[in-house]
Amino acid sequence: MNPNDLLTIGDLARRTGLTPSAIRFYEDKGLLQSHRTGGNQRRFLRSDIRRLSFILIVQKLGLSLEEIGEHLRSLPQGRTPSSFDWWKISEAIRESLDRRIAQLQSLRDNLDGCIGCGCLSLKTCKLYNPDDVAAEGGPGPRVLR
Amino acid sequence: MNPNDLLTIGDLARRTGLTPSAIRFYEDKGLLQSHRTGGNQRRFLRSDIRRLSFILIVQKLGLSLEEIGEHLRSLPQGRTPSSFDWWKISEAIRESLDRRIAQLQSLRDNLDGCIGCGCLSLKTCKLYNPDDVAAEGGPGPRVLR
């Protein structure tokens, strides 16, 4: 297969383990782009395999598609992203991951004092009020980020 | 207020910061029970304040209501939970929290090697396949637990 060949959505699905519907969904959300054939079918670049892999990996780290989109928009438009481009993104993600780990650790460290004692006072509980971390958030599932 | 007084749903809401609708929702899900007055209104025990506080706190640690329910079902039925009861639960939760932190740490440690290098090979990526961690999961939002 020539490196200039374009991939169908099915090809891309097979290479990434995603379903075509998921890929269309991501395109809808602006996480990748496609060209169209005369007959209106999508054609993708080979570099989109990497792009989707990135999405899958970073999703496992707990980032939302929204957040992933922001990172992806920092990639260069028009040229295939270089190693350095990806490295810059991975740095940014590692930092937020570090923050989340630290947060979870401090929550854990307060767990015994807070629940273990049985007092469970919402007013004094460090766990419940660790500096207003993850305070609001509107409707929908609330996940610690 | 006498310790034997029952609380209305509004009282409980005020004491916990939850809305009445959220409390009804939790009752629906079996996370707490209520008695009813002759006029079909809910009445709660004072120990339900603690129960709800527990739910709120543990939610911040990232557990789903489903998981929280499982923990709560391990509490004694019929008697007010003791400090020791709560302590046992907090131990169990701390352990799963520890596991999650360890998982995140190993993901982070692989981040540079995996994304940073730009290869992003799904087959060889440790990040993507850290022993099938968080593998499947059906529809709906996928969050690393």
Next chain:
DNA sequence: GCTTGACCTCAAGTAAGCTTGAGGTTGCAT
């Protein structure tokens, strides 16, 4: 006894991240 706020139920809406299905088109092989 009457008003008023708090309560009740049930249905529908919201957000995220997709899937599933209906109804129709394309593209490749024979």
Next chain:
DNA sequence: ATGCAACCTCAAGCTTACTTGAGGTCAAGC
């Protein structure tokens, strides 16, 4: 030229964790 898999769009459904609203009842103060 035709058959069939793969593609297309658009609408609706699913899960989690709730909220909002409609339409109606209860309880407590005056």
